Amino acid sequence: MEHVREPFAEGRPGAAGACGRTGASAGRTRRLLSWATWLVALMLLAACSSITVPPETTEVEPAPAATSATTVTPPTAAAPTVGTTPPTTAAPVTSVAVSEPATATTTAAPQFTAPFTGLPTPTEMLRPAAVVKIDNHPRALPQWGLNHADVVYEELVEARLTRFAAIFHSTDADVVGPVRSARTGDFALLSNLNRPIFVNSGANDYTARALRRVDAIAIIDGAAIAKGVFERSPEKNAPHNLITDTARIYAAGAAEGRTPPKYFRFRAQGEPLARGTAISGVDVDYGQIKASYRWDAAAGGWARTQNGNDHTDFDGVRIAPENVIVQFVRYRQSPADAATPEPVLTGGGEAWIFSDGMLVRGTWERLSELDVTVFRSDNALVVPLTPGRTWISLARAGTAEIVP
Secondary structure, three states: OOOOOOHHHHOOOOOOHHHHHHHHHHHHHHHHOOHHHHHHHHHHHHHOOOOOOOOOOOOOOOOOOOOOOOEOOOOOOOOOOOOOOOOOOOOOOEOOOOOOOOOOOOOOOOOEEOOOOOOEEOOOOOOOOEEEEEEOOHHHOOOEOHHHOOEEEEEEOHHHOEEEEEEEOOOOOOOEEOEOOOOOOHHHHHOOOOOOEEEOOOOOHHHHHHHHOOOOOEEEOHHHHHHOOOEEOOOOOOOOOEEEOHHHHHHHHHHHOOOOOOOOOEOOOOOOOOOOEEOOEEEEEOOOOEEEEEEEOOOOEEEEEEOOEEOEOOOOOEOOOOEEEEEEOEEEEEOOEEEEEEEEOOEEEEEEEEEOOEEEEEEEEEOOOOOOOEEEEOOOOEOOEOOOOEEEEEEOOOOEEEEO
C-alpha cells in the first residue's frame, strides 16, 4: 500500500474558485499562526473543501490481509488507511492447523500373584508346578536350584536322612539337582497340586507301578535321560550327580500338567502377623540330619544351617526362605520298602509357623489328599505368610525345639 501524500503540501488538483484560493491561503496561514488559529482555519477549509482531515501523525502498522497461503509475510512498511482508525496492535495472520489432543485412557494392569509365593507376576502363572525330588545326602551337597524353588518339603527317608521335594513354578532354574528317586509318600504330597510334573530319577518296582496308577501326577523319571531331559554332572559322583533344568522339564511335561491352586494365604503389605511371638529360630533333629533356622532380619528370611554348617546352594548363596513351617506328622512304614518311612499327610496335627521373625503356634489340617493343607493359629484363623519362599519340615513329634 502506497503512502498518501499530505494534502496540505500540494492541495487537491481540481479544486475550483474560492475554495481553491482559500486552500492555498490556509497553507500559508498554518505556518504563521498559532496552533489554535491553524485549527480554526482548518475547520473553515473543511467546510468548503472535499479534502479529508488526516489522522494523527503516529503511524501504526496494520495487519495485512489473510490469503489462502499457509503463511503470509507482512510488508516491511505500511501506512494507515486514510479515513479509518488503525488498530492498536497488528500481527501477521497465519493459517495454523489445530488438532485436538488425543485423550489417553489409562487402564491399570491387572495384578497377578504367584500361587506358591504370593509375589506379583507380570502375567498369570498358568503352567503346572514342577516337583523335583532332590538329594540331601552329605555327598550331594551343595545342591543346585534350591533357592529358585517356591516351596521345599523336607521329609525323612531311610537311614534317618532327609530328601527334598522342591516345587518350581514362578521362577526358573538353570540347573536343578541332584535328582533322586521317588517314594510312596510322594503320592499324597503331590495329589493336591492339580496334576503337577513329578521329576525323579526312578523308583523300585512297587513305587513305580503305584505312581503310574495315580492320575493326578505327570511323571518324568530317570528313563528320560535318553531323551535329553537329564544329564550327569562331572562335579559329583553317581548317584549324586543327576541334573536337569526347568526349561527341559517344561519342554518334556508341560502339556500333561495343569495350573496349580492357590497354596497359602499371604499377608498384605503392612499387615501384622496376628498372634505371633518374636523368636530367634528353631532346630529340627531328623537323626543324621540336624537342620536349624535362625531369623536374619537383614536378609528378611530364616537362614538355614545343616549339621552345624551354613546351608548354601551350588552358587554359594545361603538358603534363607521367608517362611518356615514345622508340620508335625506321623510316619508309618512304606508298603514298598520296610526300611522306608512314609509320612501321613492327611488329617491334622500341630504346626509351628515362622514368618517375619515371629512364631505362631497352631495346627495343620488336610481332609483328603486332593485338599490343600491349611495352617491355622490357636484361634482357628488361617495364618497369613510373608510373600516369598516357604520351607516345610515334615517332622516327627518331639523332634523340634524352639530357640527363644
